[in-house]
Amino acid sequence: MRWLALWLLVLAGPALADSKQPPAPLANVQLKDPAQEAKAQALMLTLRCVVCQGQSIADSNAEMAGDMRSLVRTRIAAGESPETIRAWLVARYGDYVSYDPPLSAVTAPLWITPLVLLALGAWLARASFKKRRRV
Structure with a gap:
Protein backbone atom coordinates (compact mmCIF):
# COMPACT_ATOMS: atom_id res chain seq x y z
CA MET A 1 0.00 0.00 0.00
CA ARG A 2 2.87 2.38 0.82
CA TRP A 3 4.43 1.70 -2.55
CA LEU A 4 1.22 2.63 -4.31
CA ALA A 5 1.00 5.93 -2.43
CA LEU A 6 4.66 6.69 -3.20
CA TRP A 7 4.16 5.81 -6.86
CA LEU A 8 1.13 8.10 -7.08
CA LEU A 9 3.13 10.95 -5.55
CA VAL A 10 5.91 10.44 -8.11
CA LEU A 11 3.42 10.47 -10.96
CA ALA A 12 1.64 13.55 -9.63
CA GLY A 13 4.85 15.64 -9.66
CA PRO A 14 4.61 16.87 -13.26
CA ALA A 15 0.91 17.64 -12.85
CA LEU A 16 1.70 19.91 -9.92
CA ALA A 17 4.65 21.67 -11.59
CA ASP A 18 2.79 24.81 -12.66
CA SER A 19 1.21 27.02 -10.07
CA LYS A 20 -2.46 27.87 -10.05
CA GLN A 21 -1.69 31.58 -10.34
CA PRO A 22 -3.26 33.45 -13.26
CA PRO A 101 26.05 35.27 -25.75
CA PRO A 102 29.02 37.66 -25.94
CA LEU A 103 32.54 36.33 -26.37
CA SER A 104 34.18 36.03 -22.97
CA ALA A 105 36.40 33.58 -21.11
CA VAL A 106 33.33 31.63 -20.02
CA THR A 107 31.64 31.49 -23.45
CA ALA A 108 34.80 31.09 -25.56
CA PRO A 109 34.40 27.28 -25.80
CA LEU A 110 30.92 27.80 -27.25
CA TRP A 111 32.39 29.91 -30.04
CA ILE A 112 35.66 28.02 -30.61
CA THR A 113 34.50 24.38 -30.43
CA PRO A 114 32.48 24.42 -33.69
CA LEU A 115 35.47 25.89 -35.53
CA VAL A 116 37.83 23.28 -34.09
CA LEU A 117 35.42 20.46 -34.98
CA LEU A 118 35.03 21.82 -38.52
CA ALA A 119 38.81 21.98 -38.96
CA LEU A 120 39.18 18.45 -37.55
CA GLY A 121 36.51 17.16 -39.95
CA ALA A 122 38.24 18.83 -42.92
CA TRP A 123 41.57 17.32 -41.87
CA LEU A 124 40.04 13.82 -41.54
CA ALA A 125 38.28 14.15 -44.90
CA ARG A 126 41.50 15.27 -46.57
CA ALA A 127 43.40 12.34 -45.10
CA SER A 128 40.67 9.94 -46.24
CA PHE A 129 40.69 11.31 -49.79
CA LYS A 130 44.50 11.10 -49.97
CA LYS A 131 44.37 7.46 -48.86
CA ARG A 132 41.78 6.64 -51.56
CA ARG A 133 43.86 8.24 -54.32
CA ARG A 134 46.88 6.08 -53.43
CA VAL A 135 44.93 2.83 -53.64
Missing part, protein backbone atom coordinates in the same frame (compact mmCIF):
# COMPACT_ATOMS: atom_id res chain seq x y z
CA PRO A 23 -0.81 34.41 -16.03
CA ALA A 24 1.06 37.70 -15.78
CA PRO A 25 -0.93 40.70 -17.12
CA LEU A 26 0.80 41.05 -20.50
CA ALA A 27 2.02 37.46 -20.88
CA ASN A 28 -0.44 36.60 -23.65
CA VAL A 29 -1.80 40.04 -24.59
CA GLN A 30 -0.21 42.21 -27.25
CA LEU A 31 0.53 45.87 -26.72
CA LYS A 32 -1.93 48.33 -28.28
CA ASP A 33 0.83 50.20 -30.13
CA PRO A 34 1.97 48.02 -33.08
CA ALA A 35 5.45 49.60 -33.11
CA GLN A 36 5.98 48.80 -29.43
CA GLU A 37 4.65 45.25 -29.90
CA ALA A 38 7.05 44.75 -32.81
CA LYS A 39 9.97 45.83 -30.60
CA ALA A 40 8.79 43.52 -27.82
CA GLN A 41 8.38 40.56 -30.21
CA ALA A 42 11.82 41.12 -31.75
CA LEU A 43 13.38 41.14 -28.28
CA MET A 44 11.40 38.13 -27.04
CA LEU A 45 12.60 36.03 -29.99
CA THR A 46 16.22 36.60 -28.93
CA LEU A 47 15.72 35.64 -25.28
CA ARG A 48 15.87 32.01 -24.13
CA CYS A 49 13.32 30.59 -21.71
CA VAL A 50 15.22 29.69 -18.55
CA VAL A 51 12.84 26.79 -17.88
CA CYS A 52 12.50 25.22 -21.35
CA GLN A 53 16.12 25.86 -22.37
CA GLY A 54 15.40 25.27 -26.04
CA GLN A 55 12.70 27.80 -26.81
CA SER A 56 12.54 31.55 -26.89
CA ILE A 57 10.25 33.24 -24.41
CA ALA A 58 8.01 34.14 -27.37
CA ASP A 59 7.46 30.43 -28.18
CA SER A 60 7.42 28.87 -24.72
CA ASN A 61 4.28 28.03 -22.76
CA ALA A 62 6.14 27.87 -19.46
CA GLU A 63 4.85 30.08 -16.67
CA MET A 64 8.28 31.70 -16.30
CA ALA A 65 8.36 32.58 -20.01
CA GLY A 66 4.94 34.24 -19.61
CA ASP A 67 6.31 36.30 -16.73
CA MET A 68 9.30 37.31 -18.85
CA ARG A 69 7.05 38.24 -21.82
CA SER A 70 4.94 40.38 -19.50
CA LEU A 71 8.06 42.06 -18.12
CA VAL A 72 9.37 42.82 -21.62
CA ARG A 73 6.04 44.26 -22.78
CA THR A 74 5.60 46.32 -19.60
CA ARG A 75 9.05 47.84 -19.92
CA ILE A 76 8.70 48.49 -23.66
CA ALA A 77 5.36 50.22 -22.99
CA ALA A 78 7.09 52.33 -20.32
CA GLY A 79 9.57 53.54 -22.95
CA GLU A 80 12.65 51.46 -22.12
CA SER A 81 14.86 50.39 -24.99
CA PRO A 82 15.22 46.70 -25.89
CA GLU A 83 18.97 46.93 -25.19
CA THR A 84 18.32 48.14 -21.64
CA ILE A 85 15.81 45.36 -21.02
CA ARG A 86 18.20 42.74 -22.44
CA ALA A 87 21.02 44.05 -20.24
CA TRP A 88 18.79 43.83 -17.16
CA LEU A 89 17.73 40.25 -17.99
CA VAL A 90 21.34 39.20 -18.66
CA ALA A 91 22.41 40.76 -15.35
CA ARG A 92 19.63 38.86 -13.58
CA TYR A 93 19.79 35.45 -15.34
CA GLY A 94 23.28 35.44 -16.84
CA ASP A 95 24.45 35.20 -20.45
CA TYR A 96 22.50 31.96 -20.84
CA VAL A 97 19.24 33.90 -21.28
CA SER A 98 20.53 35.30 -24.57
CA TYR A 99 20.67 33.23 -27.76
CA ASP A 100 23.72 35.29 -28.76
Whole structure:
Protein backbone atom coordinates (compact mmCIF):
# COMPACT_ATOMS: atom_id res chain seq x y z
CA MET A 1 0.00 0.00 0.00
CA ARG A 2 2.87 2.38 0.82
CA TRP A 3 4.43 1.70 -2.55
CA LEU A 4 1.22 2.63 -4.31
CA ALA A 5 1.00 5.93 -2.43
CA LEU A 6 4.66 6.69 -3.20
CA TRP A 7 4.16 5.81 -6.86
CA LEU A 8 1.13 8.10 -7.08
CA LEU A 9 3.13 10.95 -5.55
CA VAL A 10 5.91 10.44 -8.11
CA LEU A 11 3.42 10.47 -10.96
CA ALA A 12 1.64 13.55 -9.63
CA GLY A 13 4.85 15.64 -9.66
CA PRO A 14 4.61 16.87 -13.26
CA ALA A 15 0.91 17.64 -12.85
CA LEU A 16 1.70 19.91 -9.92
CA ALA A 17 4.65 21.67 -11.59
CA ASP A 18 2.79 24.81 -12.66
CA SER A 19 1.21 27.02 -10.07
CA LYS A 20 -2.46 27.87 -10.05
CA GLN A 21 -1.69 31.58 -10.34
CA PRO A 22 -3.26 33.45 -13.26
CA PRO A 23 -0.81 34.41 -16.03
CA ALA A 24 1.06 37.70 -15.78
CA PRO A 25 -0.93 40.70 -17.12
CA LEU A 26 0.80 41.05 -20.50
CA ALA A 27 2.02 37.46 -20.88
CA ASN A 28 -0.44 36.60 -23.65
CA VAL A 29 -1.80 40.04 -24.59
CA GLN A 30 -0.21 42.21 -27.25
CA LEU A 31 0.53 45.87 -26.72
CA LYS A 32 -1.93 48.33 -28.28
CA ASP A 33 0.83 50.20 -30.13
CA PRO A 34 1.97 48.02 -33.08
CA ALA A 35 5.45 49.60 -33.11
CA GLN A 36 5.98 48.80 -29.43
CA GLU A 37 4.65 45.25 -29.90
CA ALA A 38 7.05 44.75 -32.81
CA LYS A 39 9.97 45.83 -30.60
CA ALA A 40 8.79 43.52 -27.82
CA GLN A 41 8.38 40.56 -30.21
CA ALA A 42 11.82 41.12 -31.75
CA LEU A 43 13.38 41.14 -28.28
CA MET A 44 11.40 38.13 -27.04
CA LEU A 45 12.60 36.03 -29.99
CA THR A 46 16.22 36.60 -28.93
CA LEU A 47 15.72 35.64 -25.28
CA ARG A 48 15.87 32.01 -24.13
CA CYS A 49 13.32 30.59 -21.71
CA VAL A 50 15.22 29.69 -18.55
CA VAL A 51 12.84 26.79 -17.88
CA CYS A 52 12.50 25.22 -21.35
CA GLN A 53 16.12 25.86 -22.37
CA GLY A 54 15.40 25.27 -26.04
CA GLN A 55 12.70 27.80 -26.81
CA SER A 56 12.54 31.55 -26.89
CA ILE A 57 10.25 33.24 -24.41
CA ALA A 58 8.01 34.14 -27.37
CA ASP A 59 7.46 30.43 -28.18
CA SER A 60 7.42 28.87 -24.72
CA ASN A 61 4.28 28.03 -22.76
CA ALA A 62 6.14 27.87 -19.46
CA GLU A 63 4.85 30.08 -16.67
CA MET A 64 8.28 31.70 -16.30
CA ALA A 65 8.36 32.58 -20.01
CA GLY A 66 4.94 34.24 -19.61
CA ASP A 67 6.31 36.30 -16.73
CA MET A 68 9.30 37.31 -18.85
CA ARG A 69 7.05 38.24 -21.82
CA SER A 70 4.94 40.38 -19.50
CA LEU A 71 8.06 42.06 -18.12
CA VAL A 72 9.37 42.82 -21.62
CA ARG A 73 6.04 44.26 -22.78
CA THR A 74 5.60 46.32 -19.60
CA ARG A 75 9.05 47.84 -19.92
CA ILE A 76 8.70 48.49 -23.66
CA ALA A 77 5.36 50.22 -22.99
CA ALA A 78 7.09 52.33 -20.32
CA GLY A 79 9.57 53.54 -22.95
CA GLU A 80 12.65 51.46 -22.12
CA SER A 81 14.86 50.39 -24.99
CA PRO A 82 15.22 46.70 -25.89
CA GLU A 83 18.97 46.93 -25.19
CA THR A 84 18.32 48.14 -21.64
CA ILE A 85 15.81 45.36 -21.02
CA ARG A 86 18.20 42.74 -22.44
CA ALA A 87 21.02 44.05 -20.24
CA TRP A 88 18.79 43.83 -17.16
CA LEU A 89 17.73 40.25 -17.99
CA VAL A 90 21.34 39.20 -18.66
CA ALA A 91 22.41 40.76 -15.35
CA ARG A 92 19.63 38.86 -13.58
CA TYR A 93 19.79 35.45 -15.34
CA GLY A 94 23.28 35.44 -16.84
CA ASP A 95 24.45 35.20 -20.45
CA TYR A 96 22.50 31.96 -20.84
CA VAL A 97 19.24 33.90 -21.28
CA SER A 98 20.53 35.30 -24.57
CA TYR A 99 20.67 33.23 -27.76
CA ASP A 100 23.72 35.29 -28.76
CA PRO A 101 26.05 35.27 -25.75
CA PRO A 102 29.02 37.66 -25.94
CA LEU A 103 32.54 36.33 -26.37
CA SER A 104 34.18 36.03 -22.97
CA ALA A 105 36.40 33.58 -21.11
CA VAL A 106 33.33 31.63 -20.02
CA THR A 107 31.64 31.49 -23.45
CA ALA A 108 34.80 31.09 -25.56
CA PRO A 109 34.40 27.28 -25.80
CA LEU A 110 30.92 27.80 -27.25
CA TRP A 111 32.39 29.91 -30.04
CA ILE A 112 35.66 28.02 -30.61
CA THR A 113 34.50 24.38 -30.43
CA PRO A 114 32.48 24.42 -33.69
CA LEU A 115 35.47 25.89 -35.53
CA VAL A 116 37.83 23.28 -34.09
CA LEU A 117 35.42 20.46 -34.98
CA LEU A 118 35.03 21.82 -38.52
CA ALA A 119 38.81 21.98 -38.96
CA LEU A 120 39.18 18.45 -37.55
CA GLY A 121 36.51 17.16 -39.95
CA ALA A 122 38.24 18.83 -42.92
CA TRP A 123 41.57 17.32 -41.87
CA LEU A 124 40.04 13.82 -41.54
CA ALA A 125 38.28 14.15 -44.90
CA ARG A 126 41.50 15.27 -46.57
CA ALA A 127 43.40 12.34 -45.10
CA SER A 128 40.67 9.94 -46.24
CA PHE A 129 40.69 11.31 -49.79
CA LYS A 130 44.50 11.10 -49.97
CA LYS A 131 44.37 7.46 -48.86
CA ARG A 132 41.78 6.64 -51.56
CA ARG A 133 43.86 8.24 -54.32
CA ARG A 134 46.88 6.08 -53.43
CA VAL A 135 44.93 2.83 -53.64
